[in-house]
Amino acid sequence: MVGRWVVILAGFLLNLMLGIVYAWSVFVKPLTQVFGWSVTVASLPYSIFLLVFAFLMPLAGKAQDRAGPRKVAMLGGALLGVGFLLSGFIEVIRSPYWLVLTYGVIAGAGCGLGYACPIPVARKWFPERPGLATGLVVMGFGLSALLFAPIERMLIKAYGVGSTFHILGAVLLIVAVLAASMLRNPPEGYVSRSPEQKVTVAKSTEAKPEGIARRDLTSSEMVRDVRFYILWLSFFFMALAGLMVIGHIAPYAQEQGIDPLAAAFAVSALSALNALGRPGAGAISDRIGRAKTMFMLFLVQAITLIAFPHVAVSLATLYICAAIIGFNFGANFSLFPTATGDLFGIKHLGANYGLVFTSYGVGGLVGPIMAGYIFDVTGRYDLAFLAAGVLAFIAAFLSLTLRRRR
Template sequence: MTAAMFMSSNNNSTANLHHEASAQPTKRANFFVRALLRHFGDAEYVRTPEQIQRERTFFGFEFKPWFIVPFCVLTQFCCGSMYSWSIYNQPIDQLIYGDPQADMAPTTFYITVGSFGFTSAILGPWLERNAPRLSLSIGTTLFFLGNLITALGLHLRLIALVYIGYGLVGGAGIGSSYVVTVSVVTKWFPSSRGFASGMAVCGFGAGSIAFAKIPPTFMNIIGLARTFAIMGTVYFVVMMLCAQVMRLPPPGHNINGLIIDSARTNPKNPDHPYETEVVDDRPTIRISLIQALTSRDFWLLYFVFMANQLFGLVVISRLSNMTQSLFRINANTAATIVSIDGGFNLFGRIFFATISDLIGRKVTFGLMLGAQCIVLGFFPGTIEHHTEWAYLLISWVGTSCYGGGFSVIPAFLSDMFGPNNISACHGLILTAWSIAAIGGGVLFTTLYDYHTAQNLSPSAVYASNIWWIFGVACGGFFLIFFIRSLLRDRLFPAVPGQIFRLRIFGRTVRAVRANGFTIEILTREQEDNEWEEYLMLCIIKLRLVKNETYAQAPF
């Protein structure tokens, strides 16, 4: 009997054998270690048959997958208001300090970003274990309370309450709501996760554009404090209504033969070198959350995502100031450029997410990072030579890649580690975004201040500050080749003396130190034979364990 036959009949057994490697709390472990392992243990939302039956309908109609999309987009639209924080900076500084250039209010945004990322990481497993309706309701309530506390802080003219309200509490609410909606929409559309997550997160980008225009009108009429109270109430009502629609697909839900409650991943096209894995309707090898979060591939993807986001977070957030300083244009023209930049952000979220369903997530990330490496290499030259059209083109390409990374990463994680682990994995990887925003922003500002003190021209100051971002992008592009996006590659056994193994253009290449240093390029047949031998060994080991357990059982 071949391993392929074993695979079709005993995949669940192999899955269980692999699953035993997951870390579990033990009685000997420290209390905090046990709590940590329990929190990040297998995350699965268990529903009663009655709950499942109730969620099959929506106001008397059969619930369709596409029902979920507009409500996820609307939730993300409200969350995207955080990107418009810059419009509040000068009014808040003027209100509290009497100086619009006090530069204290911008700190709120960095606190919000940090709270967003780290709350998503901490609450990710909990969100996965509970109903999405409850999770989104809690996130909405936190966002509402954050706006109310901010309004109180502005009324009392205490910047600390603004930091706590919008920064800590509001950021936690935005992060929770963001992760829940992305997790839900990717589970409803297993055959087009990239496009589905792209549509959802494009609402986040659209919110940043819309809410940059709406609040100023309220501020001029009713003041800052009341603006936050009213806007917070609007967010609360809209997001609470959206929460009532949130639900997970019923067990066994499938679209075109693809089942969502499966962690199994297989290539769509075996001949494609980097084709993204998709779930199918065969028995599966499940990956526990602990296995996912402790895998080498997760942390490689973590740094790749951070590298992809850095340019957008650090440079594009300063686009208006940079453009006015370098090319001496007025504020209205700069605002128009920033609005166009927001359009490219939306375009990147939809475009790269959609093509990732066709060419694979790994290839898509390679394209985005490769494009950033190329344009960043030319960026200092365009700044120093004051080539405005090239400067804008590079900025907009970078923004498109930034938006694309946000939309592709949920589908990438779901493909690699299974839809049941998406909330926790996505929440943790968003801390890379927070670190890039805070750490990158501090480093950029420090270097900017240092070079400015040297009496360098604005073009020289900005040009010299680009090179470290270019280096990080190149590092991310290099690391993408070491991510084993296919489940088969991650489980493929190492041979004695193996140093490393890569998949290049669909072929497995490995370096082996045995009787000298050699590079081996496996044929399809060699790879299949080694994989089948591995599966057979797994099944034999599992049967031996089961037989031993059966023999020792008391009767």
């Protein structure tokens, strides 16, 4: 039988490949300079990737619930690599719609299929620490830009945009499919042998006023529960804010006069804390509860976003603000899937979290395009950060309604 830590490692590695989308902002300036596109147009493939990724999640979740994670994740890894390889022909075709199709639709579909699998698997292998286990596998997704952003910057400078896509596509195809092949569900009747399980579960249950699901709800039952819509809206607001920053932080930094390579490392700083926020927030929420953790981190995110264009004007303050935003954004990806399992059960978690995750796709469509449009019209990002901060405040107070519900 595959050991449960091998499964965690496989999920982490798969997510490390899937999360390359978070390094997209490195491509924005080269695309505008080489092809003469506006920032809004250069943001479109990224937004479509996120939309397709998220809206394929419910179908991918159902598929992995029924067929198991291995086949679904391997197909996802293959599509991700092929999408990047095809994107490499952009210097021949020279149309933003080619990247929308290859990067946005094909690679985005691969990401949705791959991402749907490790989260339910991790939760099933670690019933005593669901927040931490989920955080560890999705940590790879957040860490991805730390690895890929400087690599992409160096590859673009040395070989150009098209060849960079080709090189990345080959790496993604091999590593993602290999990692996906190691995913397995635990056997029927599996119970963790951890000596801490009973104590941990007891503490976790006491810490969460929102409670553990008394029974497993199907997707059709979940959508009739008001808590689903609270989760959906909260995730939408937080995803919009975080994805807006991820998609524009490199060009924002360059507008402040920061060197392009140093700007790429701002993406890496955000990515590093994005990665740490996933297991970090998951472990915290296992102890003090999902709703309380959500409120605290969402409130800090709101304050940071509103202050960002006034504070992040030097390299040091840019890195500090990017790190705070990254940690709080990463927290979403352990808090929301574990909250979904807490509230609605784990039997149908793949499909149920897939529906909650559609909010991420809508946020990914709206946030980056909104910021690009505001910049194209005003020449500044100030209003975009203000809007994102206000929405994060709303998400913080929505989370309190989960805590009050008994």
